[in-house]
Amino acid sequence: MDVVVFLTVKYLFKGIFSRFGKLTKLKKVVSDSIMSWANNLPEELTCRPTGLVILTGLDVTYNAVHKSIWDSFYNNRRLDRVPLQFQVVPGDHEYPKCRTNKRQSYEWYIPKGILKSGWMKKHLTQVPAVAVMFFDLDWDDAMWKEKQMECSTRVEIVRNSLQGRGTKVSVVLIQKNAPLPPGEDVVAAERAASLCSACELSAKHLYVLPQTDHLIGYTIRLENAFYELSQAYYHGEARKVKSHKDFLNKTTHQLLFVRHQFKIAFFNELKQDTHTAIKHYKQAYGHILELRMNDTNMLEVKTIAGFVNYKICRLSFQHNAPLDGIAQFRKHIDFFKGRIGVADLAFEHSAWMSKQFQVFGDLFDEAIKLGLTAIQTQHPGFYYQHSADYAIARKQLCRGSCKPLPVGASQAIVENIGSLDFYGQRPWRQGHQSIDPPDLQKERDGIAALQALELLEEHSWLIIPLLNSAVAQFKKYKSLRMKRFLMVQMGQEYFHARDYQRSIMLLSKVTWDYRVERWWPLLTSILMTSLKCAYLTGKVQDYVINCVELIGPYTTCSAEEKTRIQMNLLRVMSNDAPEAEPGLDAVCVEKARHLWTPGSEPCVFNVEMQNIVPCVECKARFTSAAVAADEEVTVEVYIRVRCPFPVRFSKVSLSLNNPMYNQYLEVIDGHGAASEGEGHEGNLYLVPGMPRRYTFSFLPVQEDVGNQLEITGVCVVLGSETARCGVMTWVGAGGDAVVPVQTCLSLLPKRQPSNHIDWNQIQLDAVTKIVSRPAQLDIGLKHQAPSLLNEFYLMQVTVTNREDVIISNVSLSVTVPEKDDYDRATHLSVDVAEFDGHVVARLAYMDLESLAPGESRSKSIFVKCLQTGIKLITFQVDYSIEVKASGHLIPCACSKVESVNLNTVSAFEVSVKIMNMKFETIEAIQAEEPFLLMPELKCIAPWAVNIQDSDLQLSKSVVKVDKSGSQLIGVSLEKNECAAECYCLSSLNSPLTSVSMGSYVLHWKSTHAMQYATFYWFPTC
């Protein structure tokens, strides 16, 4: 007896692999295609096999206790629970009958097929490994005898219904009382033993389940016990199958070798022994390859080979041996790739191949999600891609060989195709294993019926999801070009599926990259498809864009194609319907024709030329990098077409960053009447290969002086605004459709033929600067350098008008550009020499009024430099003038600047001697004792200096002894001449420290200057 009372349970098997089963189930066949007979993997194959445990005796509808027990088994099964599947059935449930007459010998047995289609399902969901009988019975039940009888009867019923099977039968007693510790309950032990014998049950198969709140703990304990029982059951089943092996011979029982190995492997999977399982699957696969294959059984062989291969690959990934899986798959594909079977059903083979690749891709992808790493050259994307390739091949085979059934013929021959006894057989000759089909007429009818079924398949909707999966993978593994290729294929598939909108949308996403990489043949083929889509959907804009690109020089269409396309473009732009693209379905063309009947509404659309490689190119440029305010700005636009035939545009226009000029930048086709480049009308009839130039010029407005003008866009209009009108736009100044490759040769200067525009020599100049008009004015400066330190230095400024007309608002500004504020040592004043101690470094806008032509006006500027050295002084004259340009009087502001470097030097060197009354030089003076102070001057100015006055401004502690004044009044000094004077002074009660005596002030002027200057000097003693 095994009484389950402990809650601490060890989980040996954690359900880590069970995710596998779930996910593959989710990703099952993309769409259950009609042709499931040849390529579908049944769900029972792709799910993860788990042992089946049947629970009986539970009344889950009316009994709450039973319901909670069932819930604890069935609901919320987490991954760490044992991998079992539970079913609740009534006690008298009928299980699939076991064959009663057990075969003793295979000698006369000829198998009808490899694997019965019901077998897996039967063992997964119908034949239990363990049948558990629940029964409400306490050890101390009053009616023990009767209950025991009832229990044994029920067990008997279950046993009988499972007769012949190895299913383990167990009994679980649901008890109200909590169990006593083992060994203490004597009654229990006794009654358990009697119950076991009554039910013919081993003590190990009797369990007790008390009704407690901790039900789940008991449940887990119980299911672990069931799990062990199930493993024993499946182990036994596998051995049973294995034991048949000795009876088989290689000639008649080839199919059984495969079947038996498959069954052993499957039982081992149910037992959760995947390593043994894969071993037997591999053996089964080996036997498959040895089978006699012919057209009649090829589908069956391939179907089973596909199943077994799937299992091997899946288990290999699960065992973390991806290389084994890949190698197995490679072997599988290489072996069966060429085994097409019946030629009329070749599409079946492609479908099967496609499926093989797809499921392997899915398995690979699952493994990656669980942690496997893939590389750029080995990842699921390749398998999805090949799957898609085979799906495309299938579609082509179907289109090529399949015919619908004649009217009146019925599909009856293949009606039961979904429910055959064996996998992969033909419905009209099930179980038949000879090489030749038994009934040739039936065979033909059957094939015709299958072909008719295949015709119903919407292949594109099988192909597109596969391509989509591949796109995602290639994107992930850094293969963007491959991704684009797949997107092109997707686009083409949408085209075949007649979803033209989506096709054109997808294709337009990738064309850019093919343009950038200059793979013209690929671009051309994509554009041709887009053009067809645009035609069939009646989209004028898309149609025109595709045409403009396709008739260009880079696409690889033939000349005739280009001609045809350009003629169509011409038709569209003249509000006509284009001719249909060749090779289109007649029904679709008929539909499209209605879309192209010209509407009354004008249709204006934009064509962004820099997004395509068009047949029209333009280059715009300013003729000079800077333009004066009174000059005309000249813009040139060069346009070149490179399509087979000439094109007439209706308008060419430019736009600048200042939109007010745009009115001047427009040329409208004059239908050949006007000569080019004149006014607003010009010849816009362009001959292929002959660039044409259009020149525009205009006067800049005053506000733009100092600003940049930039070409922001070029616009060439095709068609008329009243009907269909394509506005081709370039951002900026346009440029080459394809930037030429830079080679050393292209850098060399080329000979330029005259009277012919060499397109490649045209440089883009999208920017010009508007500068102010140069001033016609003289600024004369009259002065005699150098200036002397502290002197009011006169500079005579004379402004002379050199313009032809009167100038007004003339103003003069004088500035000493200071390096920084602290070094303000140059003072300016105008007209009068004055300085109040506050330095003025800028004289702004001194009005000089208007000046007639040739008239001059002067200003006197006094500069007082407080430091020696060189100073920069600038003189700026601003004025207004009205200029006549192209018949207009335009006001201009002009400005002229002159600057001068002024050198400042000292006028004197002064030294002072202190002497005693005996004219002896002394170092220090005595208090209240007279002494002599003798300043000595040396003139170092370049010209004579006249001394006006000199004085001592003494401090309080020093006084003059007498009243004597300056002794130097009126003295003139030439350069290098000296002068001296002498004062007698005396100090008052002197403190002991040194004192400042005061300052020596000298008033002087240079001989040619008008004003006095002062000179200070401060002796100390």
Added chain:
Amino acid sequence: MAVCVAVIAKENYPLYIKASTADNELKFYYTVHSSLDVIEEKINSAGKNANDQRELYLGLLYPTEDYKVYGYVTNTKIKFVIVVESSNTTLRDTEIRSMFRKLHQGYVDMLCNPFYIPGESVSSKSFSETVISMMQQ
């Protein structure tokens, strides 16, 4: 032998591309174009140890069901791609290498022509003959 031979410029646009049959030419173009993904990856990963003299032959780029695509990159980043049929088992690595050497030599000879501007499509007859000879063997 080879079913498609391509010469691709440094900037990844085709200088020369020739398929043995005209009917599925476009498919080969796509195959060659897609192989640039792997070539770029290989060049970039090799660039990390710049001191090593890089092997010009890149080997098998990627297998498709029916074809094998091999790559070769010159020092000036001109790429050669050769596509052979998977069913052709006589072609081993050494044969492929010698094909590439021959192709490289032919390209160099073509480049020596002073009238050929590097970067323009190759239209040389003798180069074409070299390629065709590789397809016919």
